[in-house]
Each structure stands twice: as C-alpha cells, then as structure tokens.
Amino acid sequence: MSHTTSFHLPFSAPTSEPKSPLKESASDSIEITDDSTLDGVFRMRVRRTPHTVAYVQYDPAQTSWREFTWQQTANEVARWQTALQTLNLRPGERVALMAGNCWEWVVFDQAATGLGLVTVPLYTSDRADNIDWVLTNAGCRVLLIGGQEHWDELQSIRPTLDHLDAIVSLRPLTNPTRNLHTTDSWLPKQGKAAAEIITHPGDLATLVYTSGTTGRPKGVMLSHQNILVDVKAGLNSVAVHASDSMLSFLPLSHMLERSIGYYLPLVAGASVAFARSIPQLAEDLVTIKPSILISVPRIFERVHGRIHEALATAPSLRQKLFARAVNLGWQAFLHRQGRAPWSPALLIQPVLDRLVGAKIRAKLGGNMRFAISGGAPLPSDISRTFIALGVNILQGYGLTETSPVISVNRLEDNEPVSVGPALPGIEVKLGEHNELLTRSPAVMLGYWKNPEATQAMIDPDGWLHTGDQVKIGPRGHITITGRLKEILVLSTGEKVPPADIEQALARCPLLEQAMVVGDGKPFLTVLVVPKAGALTEIANSLNLPSIDDKALALHPAVCRHMLEQLQPCLHDFPGYARLGGVAIIEEAMSVENGLLTPTLKLKRNVILNRYQDQVDTLYAGH
Numbered sequence: 131m132s133h134t135t136s137f138h139l140p141f142s143a144p145t146s147e148p149k150s151p152l153k154e155s156a157s158d159s160i161e162i163t164d165d166s167t168l169d170g171v172f173r174m175r176v177r178r179t180p181h182t183v184a185y186v187q188y189d190p191a192q193t194s195w196r197e198f199t200w201q202q203t204a205n206e207v208a209r210w211q212t213a214l215q216t217l218n219l220r221p222g223e224r225v226a227l228m229a230g231n232c233w234e235w236v237v238f239d240q241a242a243t244g245l246g247l248v249t250v251p252l253y254t255s256d257r258a259d260n261i262d263w264v265l266t267n268a269g270c271r272v273l274l275i276g277g278q279e280h281w282d283e284l285q286s287i288r289p290t291l292d293h294l295d296a297i298v299s300l301r302p303l304t305n306p307t308r309n310l311h312t313t314d315s316w317l318p319k320q321g322k323a324a325a326e327i328i329t330h331p332g333d334l335a336t337l338v339y340t341s342g343t344t345g346r347p348k349g350v351m352l353s354h355q356n357i358l359v360d361v362k363a364g365l366n367s368v369a370v371h372a373s374d375s376m377l378s379f380l381p382l383s384h385m386l387e388r389s390i391g392y393y394l395p396l397v398a399g400a401s402v403a404f405a406r407s408i409p410q411l412a413e414d415l416v417t418i419k420p421s422i423l424i425s426v427p428r429i430f431e432r433v434h435g436r437i438h439e440a441l442a443t444a445p446s447l448r449q450k451l452f453a454r455a456v457n458l459g460w461q462a463f464l465h466r467q468g469r470a471p472w473s474p475a476l477l478i479q480p481v482l483d484r485l486v487g488a489k490i491r492a493k494l495g496g497n498m499r500f501a502i503s504g505g506a507p508l509p510s511d512i513s514r515t516f517i518a519l520g521v522n523i524l525q526g527y528g529l530t531e532t533s534p535v536i537s538v539n540r541l542e543d544n545e546p547v548s549v550g551p552a553l554p555g556i557e558v559k560l561g562e563h564n565e566l567l568t569r570s571p572a573v574m575l576g577y578w579k580n581p582e583a584t585q586a587m588i589d590p591d592g593w594l595h596t597g598d599q600v601k602i603g604p605r606g607h608i609t610i611t612g613r614l615k616e617i618l619v620l621s622t623g624e625k626v627p628p629a630d631i632e633q634a635l636a637r638c639p640l641l642e643q644a645m646v647v648g649d650g651k652p653f654l655t656v657l658v659v660p661k662a663g664a665l666t667e668i669a670n671s672l673n674l675p676s677i678d679d680k681a682l683a684l685h686p687a688v689c690r691h692m693l694e695q696l697q698p699c700l701h702d703f704p705g706y707a708r709l710g711g712v713a714i715i716e717e718a719m720s721v722e723n724g725l726l727t728p729t730l731k732l733k734r735n736v737i738l739n740r741y742q743d744q745v746d747t748l749y750a751g752h
Contacts, residue, residue, distance in 0.1 A: 158372035158399035162362040167329045167354040169244040171397055176204040179372070179399055185233045186375075186403035186418065195403070195417070198233055203240075206233075209321030210241035217272065217295050221246025221328055224337060225272040226265060228252035228280055231378050231404045234300050234313075236392060238274050243335060246328045250337045250349075251383035253728035254280065255721045260728075262287040263346055264339050268578065270294065277301030281310070331355040337578055338385055340530050349578030350530045352385075360533040360572040361394045363553035367538055368500070368524065370422065372399035377420040377495075379405035384729060385534040386504050391424045412493065419495035427508040428730075430501075430523065431636070434512045437490070439639075455479075455486035459518030467544065487519035494521065500541060502526055504549075505729070507610060507633060513546040525549050527608065529596060531587065532556075533572040536596075537608050551606035558608065559593075565614055566600040567593040616734075618649045624706040626654065628734075631707060634699045640664040640692065643719050645732050647745055653710035655748040657741055658692065659718050668692065683714035711748040715741060 160174050175184075180201035189196045198206075219225070225242050227249060229235050242249050250268045252261055254276065261284065265273065273294055275281060281303055284291060291297060297310045329335075335354045339347035376395055380387035395402050403418045405411055411429070441449050458479040464470035491498065500522040503513075508525055516523050526538035527549035536558065539550035552558045557569040569592045576584035588594050599612040612627040619625050628646040635644045635656065642661045648654035665682040668691050674682070682688050693712045700707060719725035725737050738745065 159365065160397050160399075162358050162397065164355075165331060166358050167331055167333070168335055168357065168393065169240065169329055171358070171393075172204075172207075172240050172244070175396055175399065176200045180204075182372075182399070183401045185236065186401060187233045188404075188406050203233070203237060204323070205321070206237045207240045207244065207321075208323040209317045209319075210237055211245055211324055212318050212321035213316055214241060214245060214247070214272070219245065219247055219271060219295075222248060222334065224248045224250050224268045224270045225274075226250040226252055226268070226270040227274040228254055228261065229274055229276040229300060230254055231380075231382050231387075232276075232300070233404065234274075235382050243329070244324045246333065248334050248337055250339070251388070252339075253381060253383045253721070256728045257721065257724060258284055258286045260347060262290050264349070265290055265294070267346075268337050268339075268349060271296075273297045275299050278303050281305075329354060331358075334575065338383075338530050348580055348583055351575040351578055352533055353575055356533045356572050356574060357389055357393060358397075359555065359570065360389055360535055360553070361397055363555050363572070364390060364394055364535055364538070365398060366554050367540060368502075370394060370398040370400055374398070374400040374421045374499070375418065375497075376400060376402045376422045376424065377405055377414060377418050378402050378424070379408065379411055379414075380424055380426065380505075381728075384505075385530045386528070387424055389534060390502060415493070415495045419497040421497050421499045423494070423498060423501040425501055425503050426505040427503055427512070428506075430503065430508060430512055430516060433493070434515060435639075437515075451482070452486055455482040456515055456518045458482055459487060459520065460514055463517050467542070483520060490516075490519045491521060498522075500524055502538065504528065504535075507629075508546075509633060509637070510547050517544070517546060527598075527610065529594075531574045531594060532568060532570070533574070535572075536566075536568050539607075543605070545603070545607045548603065548607035548609045550608065552608070558602070560600070560602065561593070561595065563614060564599045564601065564611065566596045566598050566608065568596060569593045618646065618654070620648055620654070620706065621650055621652045622706060624704075626707055631656075631700060631703065632732075634703070635696055638696055638699050640668070640695055645719070645734065645737055647738065647748075651749055654707060655711040655713070655745065656696065656709055657713050657715055657737065657744065658696075659715055660692070665714070680716060683716055689714060713741065713744040713748055715744070 158179060160171055160178065181199050183197045184200045184203050185198045187196055225247050227235060227238050239249050250264065250270055252264060271294060275297060277299055278301065281299065294309055298316055299312045302312055303310065331354050333354055334351055335357060336352050337349040338352060339349050376391055378387060378391045380391065382388050382392060391402065403420065405414045441452060458475060461470060461473060462476050462479045465472055465476065498521060503523050504526045508523065513523050513525065522541060524539040524541065524544060525546060526535055528534035528536045535553060536556055537550045537552045539545060539548065555570055556572065559567050561567045573588065573594050597614045598610055599614060601609050601611055613629060616627065616629060617625050618628050626648065631646045632644050635641060640660055641658055643659040645657045646654055647657060665679050665688060668688050669682055672687050672691060674685065674687065689712055692714060693709060696709055696712065700709065717723065719732065719737065721728055725733055727733060
C-alpha cells in the first residue's frame with residue numbers, strides 16, 4: 131500500500147487448540163478435505179500464519195488504515211464467543227448481522243460459526259419489513275447492527291426487535307434499550323475461544339435469504355461442505371496466492387463476496403482490505419492496490435463510461451491512439467490465448483500499452499492480476515476494452531443456491547462472451563428449453579421451512595434447475611442466452627428477453643435506469659429514469675422553454691426525442707424488439723422505495739403496479 135499510515139496491534143501467542151481434522155501442507159493454502167469445516171479452516175489459518183496480515187480497514191478516528199493479523203482476529207473472535215456464550219445459545223440457533231463490510235463482520239461470523247450457530251446476513255440497504263420477515267422466519271435470537279443509522283431504520287419493527295435476546299451495535303447509540311448493547315460494554319476485555327470442535331461438514335452454516343423479485347425472500351440453507359466445496363473448486367480453477375490482496379466492496383451479505391472475497395482468501399492465506407464506501411472506491415483502489423477484485427458489471431460500466439466521456443472531448447490524435455491500443459491489445463490477448471496468429475503489428479503493442487493501458491490500470495491500483503465479474507452479464511464491448519488494456523476480467527456465473535459459483539473463465543482460457551466452463555466437480559447439462567441444470571455437493575441443502583420451493587428447484591435426481599437458458603460450447607464454455615421466467619411474450623407470439631434489451635439500452639448516455647414492458651402487448655415500450663441533467667439537455671436541444679423536470683418528463687417532444695435516442699441501441703435486435711413508446715419517470719428505482727431487490731434486480735411486478743397508468747397510456751388505442 132501507499133499514501134497511508136499503518137500500525138499493528140501487539141501480537142499474542144497462539145492459544146492451544148484441539149487437533150483439527152484438516153490436513154496441513156507445506157504451502158500457505160489449506161487443503162480442503164471431506165472433514166473440513168469453516169471454523170476448522172479458520173483455526174488452521176491462525177496456526178499456519180498467525181502474524182501475517184489478514185485484514186485491513188480504515189480507522190476514521192486515526193484517519194489511517196489499520197492492519198489486523200490472523201492471531202489478532204482469533205483473539206477478537208474469542209471475545210465475541212465469550213459474550214455469545216452468556217446468552218445460552220444452542221448449536222443450530224440463528225444469529226443475524228446487519229453491517230457493512232468490515233473486520234467485525236468477519237469476527238462475528240467466525241465467532242458464531244465456531245459455536246455451531248447459524249449466521250443470517252442482512253442487507254444494510256434492505257427495507258425494514260423485509261428484515262422483519264427474515265428475523266421472524268429464521269427465528270433469530272441475536273442481531274448485530276452497524277450503528278445508529280441502522281437502529282433508526284429498524285424502529286418500525288420494534289416489536290420483533292424487542293423479542294430478541296440481544297441487539298449489539300458496533301458503534302455508540304443515543305437511545306439504548308433493555309436488549310440493546312454496544313460492543314464497548316458488551317464484549318469482555320479478554321475472551322476464551324470455544325474449547326472443542328462442535329461443527330461437522332454437513333451442518334447448516336448459514337441461511338442466506340434470496341431477494342426474490344416477487345414474493346417474500348426464501349432462506350437458502352448452505353452447509354460448511356457446500357461452501358468449502360465451491361471454494362476448493364474455485365481455487366483449482368483460478369489460482370490465488372498468499373501474496374495476493376483483495377479489496378472488498380460488494381456486500382458480504384451476498385454469497386459471491388462472502389465465498390470468493392472472504393472464505394476463499396481465508397483458505398489461500400491472502401489478505402482482504404475493506405473499502406470505505408462505493409463513492410470512495412476509486413481512491414481506495416489507488417491506496418490499497420489490490421491484486422484481485424471481485425466486482426459486478428456496474429463498476430466496469432461506470433469506468434468505461436467515464437473513459438469515453440473524456441475521449442469525446444479529447445483531440446482526434448488521442449482518440450485514434452486509444453482505439454489503436456484497444457485493437458492491438460485485443461489482438462495480443464487472442465494471440466496469448468492461442469486463438470489468433472502473431473502479427474508484426476503486435477511489435478508496437480507494448481509501447482501503446484505503456485501510453486494507454488498502463489494509465490487505465492493505474493486507476494485500478496496498478497497491481498491487479500485479475501478481476502472476477504459476476505451477478506449480471508458484462509457487455510462484450512466493455513469486457514473487450516478492459517481486457518485489451520491489460521485488465522484481466524474473468525466473467526463467472528452462479529446462484530446463492532449453489533454456494534454460489536457454478537462456472538468461471540480461466541486466465542489461460544478466457545472467452546469474455548461466456549461465463550466460462552463449470553468448476554471442477556460441478557456437473558452441468560442442458561435441460562428442457564436449454565435450461566442450465568447443475569448438480570454437485572455445492573448445491574444447497576434446500577430452502578428453510580419451504581419444502582415445496584425446494585422440490586420445485588431441485589428434481590429427484592439432484593439436479594438444480596437454474597432457470598437460465600444457455601448454450602454450452604465445445605470446450606465447455608457456458609453462454610447465457612436468456613431467462614425462462616423473465617421472458618416477455620408479445621401478443622404476436624414473439625418472445626423477448628427484457629434483460630438483454632435493458633442491458634443494450636443502458637449504453638445510452640441519457641439513461642440511468644430502464645425497464646422494458648410488453649408482456650401480452652403488441653409491441654415493447656420502456657420506463658426510463660434519465661440521468662441528472664438529461665432532460666434539461668434535451669429541452670435545450672429542442673429549444674423548449676425553461677420548465678421543471680416534472681413537466682419535461684411529460685412533454686411529448688421530449689419523449690419523442692428520448693425514444694429516437696434509444697432506438698439505435700437496439701439495432702442488433704429483431705424488428706419485433708423495437709420500442710413503440712417511452713415513459714419518463716422521475717424517481718430512481720431503488721431498494722429504499724421498494725422497486726429494486728437488495729441485489730439491485732428490478733422488481734418488475736411492483737414497478738408495473740406503481741406505473742400502471744403511464745404504461746396504459748403508452749398502449750392506449752392499440
């Protein structure tokens with residue numbers, strides 16, 4: 131790291147522990163066996179490398195980044211275990227945590243896991259009524275929160291909170307109650323780690339509630355074995371070393387970040403730094419200089435957008451230099467992958483890379499070996515640009531129900547239009563309508579208290595039905611082609627995948643968000659949220675009088691102009707996928723207003739209900 135001051139807490143000698151069933155090897159990576167458990171892996175990691183840096187976190191009080199070793203982390207886990215044991219919790223009981231990514235999140239999870247408890251992660255951005263449902267459905271006895279802002283957000287569900295054995299806040303609160311504590315008063319000064327291993331590989335380790343776009347979230351039951359099988363398969367696909375560092379910013383309540391950004395580096399011995407916030411992510415990347423990044427497409431889309439905004443006003447020579455660097459960088463990538471011959475033009479590629487690619491990589495810290503992109507498709511032109519500029523983006527795919535990774539591209543075999551081949555030990559095949567089916571020890575135990583939903587998801591032969599339509603290439607690369615449950619069927623009989631069209635529309639510089647409508651209708655329309663200032667920009671281009679955004683959103687000329695700007699984005703789609711109308715909505719779709727799930731998926735039915743009048747107007751007379 132650079133541009134920062136770090137300091138270390140005093141080291142402590144490792145405590146004596148019972149013999150772990152895990153095998154030790156000469157390397158820093160821990161070998162996962164059939165007997166492995168998450169708490170057992172943690173104890174072995176502490177024994178293996180007690181004094182190496184495990185986690186890095188910004189300390190606002192000291193205005194510096196603070197490092198924690200594995201032994202310091204174990205000492206803190208022991209404090210939490212001592213406090214939790216005063217509540218007489220039995221193995222298998224559930225404890226919830228609602229906090230941003232931080233060292234304490236890991237500590238609480240490890241403390242609970244080591245006592246045989248089941249952790250239930252909550253999204254800090256989720257609505258109080260959803261949190262109420264999860265706490266009640268899971269039967270949670272303890273809740274960890276980040277601080278006053280979370281406590282204030284939960285006041286509408288006080289009856290549920292009052293029945294918990296304890297609510298613990300990481301930061302001071304202004305209005306504590308009977309069962310509400312802060313860590314300063316609740317944790318003992320010193321702790322004693324659990325004296326014996328009480329977990330088994332098949333035990334339930336966590337309940338992760340999926341943020342369904344319809345209905346209440348379902349609790350996905352994942353065992354120690356489920357998660358560790360997936361971690362082991364991931365490490366066998368893309369190497370992670372003890373010298374690697376990660377920057378954690380995706381919510382740890384999401385299994386992608388939790389499995390690959392937390393448990394996997396624990397097994398490999400790599401360090402993890404917790405980003406301060408999304409707005410500060412660019413600065414944190416430069417400071418931490420991670421070698422691995424777990425991300426979602428939106429981050430790369432934003433960087434890509436800023437690059438092209440800057441290029442739009444740059445001199446012609448700079449634009450040509452950038453285009454040439456991308457073109458030759460892509461050719462060099464294909465040559466390294468063995469998919470294109472060498473060309474004399476590649477002789478100048480290293481020079482162009484120093485002039486263009488190196489500057490882009492510096493914005494990402496300048497030390498990145500690769501980035502994993504998951505959660506949604508990354509547009510091919512964006513992945514191509516970054517890969518050509520030396521940012522190795524590996525797209526992957528999975529579900530919470532599969533712990534979560536099913537497939538990922540490899541560094542030596544990266545087909546960016548695909549989500550890669552299945553991980554070793556993960557079976558995949560095509561089902562009816564080209565649906566991807568998967569079977570492995572990483573598949574969930576089932577849905578909590580919901581056997582009907584479990585049977586609908588996993589067939590009698592153990593194949594989990596993903597709901598995603600795919601094609602599988604000759605070398606096993608999986609390409610997502612659609613979604614069975616998210617298909618709009620026009621009244622003409624044509625079937626349209628809305629997510630693909632929305633992804634294409636996202637490239638329009640006027641748009642912030644879009645949702646395609648048209649099920650049962652003769653043509654497609656779209657609800658759009660414009661970017662800040664976009665409506666004023668349109669009004670100026672049309673020489674319209676100065677009026678507010680609310681009036682502009684309803685102005686026929688503005689809507690026509692917006693529609694004209696959107697149509698070219700769909701030039702690669704069939705004629706029936708063209709847009710017949712657009713409605714401009716002022717309010718952004720968010721988790722807070724109930725229009726997005728905590729994982730930022732559109733709640734299509736909720737959005738349709740809210741804007742039904744606008745949709746009806748678009749189809750009036752047809």
